[in-house]
Amino acid sequence: MIRFAIVGCGHIAKKHAEAIMNSEGASLIAVGDTIEEKMKPFIEEFNIKGYTSLDELLADPEVDVINICTPSGYHANIAVQAAEAKKHIVVEKPIALTIEDTDRIINACNENDVKLAVVHPNRFRPALIKLKNLMTEGRFGKLSHANATVRWNRNQAYYEQAPWRGTKSLDGGVLMNQAIHNLDLLVWLMGDVEEVFSMDATRLRDIEAEDVSAGVVRFKNGALGVVEAAVTIYPKNFEESISIFGEQGTIKIGGQNANFIEHLVMEGFTEEDVEALKAEIKDDPFGKPGHQAIMEDMVLAIKEEREPVVTGEDGKRALQLVISLYESAASRQPIIIG
Incomplete structure (x- = not known):
């Protein structure tokens, strides 16, 4: 199983959680948010771990993929840190808010040999x-x-x-x-x-x-x-x-x-x-729900050692x-x- 963790427990995180749980070869094992109260519904429903510290979540050796569901302006710093922790990344749209931040994400993923998928489910x-x-x-x-x-x-x-x-x-x-x-x-x-x-x-x-x-x-x-x-x-x-x-x-x-x-x-x-x-x-x-298709594609991209269908460069073009x-x-x- 490829093991996922979600960072940011706002509105879109529920869609990510359901997509992961419905995806063949994937499991949701953790969530992270600076506000503990936001994590509780996920921890209770899915019986998973919760982290208020991003550093601690990224240090968890069981986590293979980080799903970034925070406000868009926070995507870049979290993605770079996740890549440096050797975690594969699924990031909600937009990939970032500037081209400079987008390039930081893409470069960090390339340098650390991790997969990067952007959520464009349509x-x-x-x-x-x-x-x-x-x-x-x-x-x-x-x-x-x-x-x-x-x-x-x-x-x-x-x-x-x-x-x-x-x-x-x-x-x-x-x-x-x-x-x-x-x-x-x-x-x-x-x-x-x-x-x-x-x-x-x-x-x-x-x-x-x-x-x-x-x-x-x-x-x-x-x-x-x-x-x-x-x-x-x-x-x-x-x-x-x-x-x-x-x-x-x-x-x-x-x-x-x-x-x-x-x-x-x-x-x-x-x-x-x-x-x-x-x-x-x-x-x-x-x-098939677009988010689920993206999670399943990430699982296969890792196993088949190929790029995801919707890449960081795709996110950059949009x-x-x-x-x-x-x-x-x-x-x-x-x-x-x-």
Whole structure:
């Protein structure tokens, strides 16, 4: 068994715990948090160890993998310390809040020969796996453009759950916290970005970071992209979608969480083919839970001595896009990447 420990017992930690317990070849043996009260539900439910000291947790020889579930601004220091303790790492999105911190994490993992996986679970949804396969096969032909849209609601009560939410130093706004999953998909599907131009605003939420953002991107392959992200949608989540447009095909993956094929027209696909594919996805729109897929992949990556499916470099690409959109909005100028 590969033995996991979770650092940070906030909201997302429960999802990590359940994913580990449901993953073949994995076991949860410990949690860590500076606030002892937050650990108690995990210790009692899973009959595991609890640590208020990160040093003591990392010194536990039984722990193979550290899952970092703290506020985003703390990811880098914890990850570097974990890597230096020779622990493999699963880190929640975003991998960090700066490229400098991201490079610190990646370098520490490389220097200490430990695995690094970033939690971008949407890649494992059946509709997006199908879309990725179609892209890899070149079924769209020459690409024209893509749209990445997140129209969600996060009300003021959400941000008041914890003082770090919505801050620039520990959390970020809609791009960094919510839309980064969709932006990861955009780069995963369309390839690297070379230029962005963006605007953002804080319109409805009393937070330091942005609650709405709109931007355009140019990919290195010449295609264009449109990014729209908001947590201001009334009164609840409306949609998350990603659309691809090419000379031989058009597709929109939509729904509240980008998990249904809402539109597909493609050269060589009959109407019956399309309806059959839509029905197949509708029968199982989420597939295996994304967090569980990431835990199981980490188990196999360790055993097979290979890289995880979602690497630190993948996390860096998504983060670089977010940061570039921020830089463009702040400067009111296009930003060239790389």
